[in-house]
Amino acid sequence: MQTKVAKENRSPADLIDLARYPILDLNGAVTRELTRHCRDQLDRTGACALPGFLTPAAVAMLVREGDSLAALAYHSVVTGTPYLEAPDPSWPNGHPRKFFEPTSVGVVAYDQFPGDSPMRQLFEWEPLMQFIAAALQKDRLHRYADPMGALNLAVMGDGERLHWHFDQTDFVTSIALRPSEAGGDFEYVPLIRNATDENYPRVQCLLEGSSAGVVRVAMHPGTLLLFEGRNSIHRVTPISGRTTRLVALLAYDTKPGTRSSKGLQMARYGRVA
Template identity: 90%
Template sequence: MQTKTVNENWSPAELIDLERYPILELSGDATRELTRHCRDQLDRTGACELPGFLKPDAVAMLVREGDLLAARAYHSVVTGTPYLEAPDPSWPNDHPRKFFEPTSVGVVAYDQFPDNSPMRQLFEWDPLMEFIAAALKKDRLFRYADPMGALNLAVMGDGERLRWHYDQTDFVTSIALQPSEAGGDFEYVPLIRSATDENYPRVKRLLEGSSTEVVHVAMNPGTLLLFEGRNSIHRVTPIVGHTTRLVALLAYDTKPGTRSSKGLQMARYGRVA
């Protein structure tokens, strides 16, 4: 069977290995078991990996699309803390909230994906969103209303990295497309803090280099990753080599109409909507 090109029509269902991941029948026994598996992983570790969620030929096609889009990426270098906010001056200088590190990454924004982009069509496909809602045990999800932040392609080249940080959203959905030659590892510490305990001593040891309890997630193309990063600190280690690391980021929320602030848009995309 011949492999389709980027320009040929791909339906979203053709991209997914539906035999392994039967996401279309949410009330079916197989899908219920799959969503229970996702929820169990999330409850235990804050993350759920679904390797081989996309078919190999679909991944190859999406990498070709990603390589074409990568030239449009806005690359930024921002120095900040794991808490993504300006620290209170009253904190001591060695406090985790005053630990500054750089983040450098390129991003292709939602409005830069063509209407016929297979990745865009997958993101806009209701059955995928409904499955993710079930896996996250949410009654309903909505796509981000942000014209730039709803769907992103993270484009990371030699030397780029994401610092240790917490997310300001409850969950992130990503699809791994292409690993770098070396580096580019996704690392996190599961549930290092809670709503009632910031666990600053443990965070401080991590920022000083302790690798205790750090989980490494291999960059396997085609993997769907559901990650609850509000309480699990995480990073991407520096990229090494000439192969661009490509990851699609699909943004959903439990409320309709969610948009990024103009400040965040400017920092991430170099422009405002």
């Protein structure tokens, strides 16, 4: 089945709506305006969504591929803080640094995608990485060197969720493929903290249930989302129903050779490279 899926589109370019997003012409006026829009949105809100980046036919094909790979996903359940680190004992009880919530998600790792996988070929396609670099206003990007973490398919089923957290990377690139029947909303608070102010009181209010400032990003299949989550706390609300939520996660960095720690690999994939 995976080989049949791959043959439906021989080039990653065929997956993208190039009429709407002419990413092959980075010097063209339309694409320069698009990348300026992306950077402006990121600076103002921490996120930039490009709906319809993939064609409907491409989405359907990648969903079929995702369903064919979903059984390989490693489903983990961990409990952590929004800061993704063990809290220092000196923090008082009730502090955001000591607020624990569960996260549960299934992940298909990069090394589980076959070589003829259209999702893998899209991730490894140089023009896509060059466009994302331009949208982020980075001179150059590099694909993760991690054999498991470079490309992931997040597979979330009934009851699974991601708790409120800040990312430890500068940006995340994702492609929405299929929403769940209910729940599974991506929510975030734009730029709730910065390099000089953790804004603990506002984070505390959020963790206690306040919805002030929370932005919900509707999940439309085919949307490319650029998200700078280091300073924008975010979560995925609990999934309900039989339909799994599918999101592709494409990992890039501004420096070459980026790999996950063995501890993170074990927690996320149940094994180490």
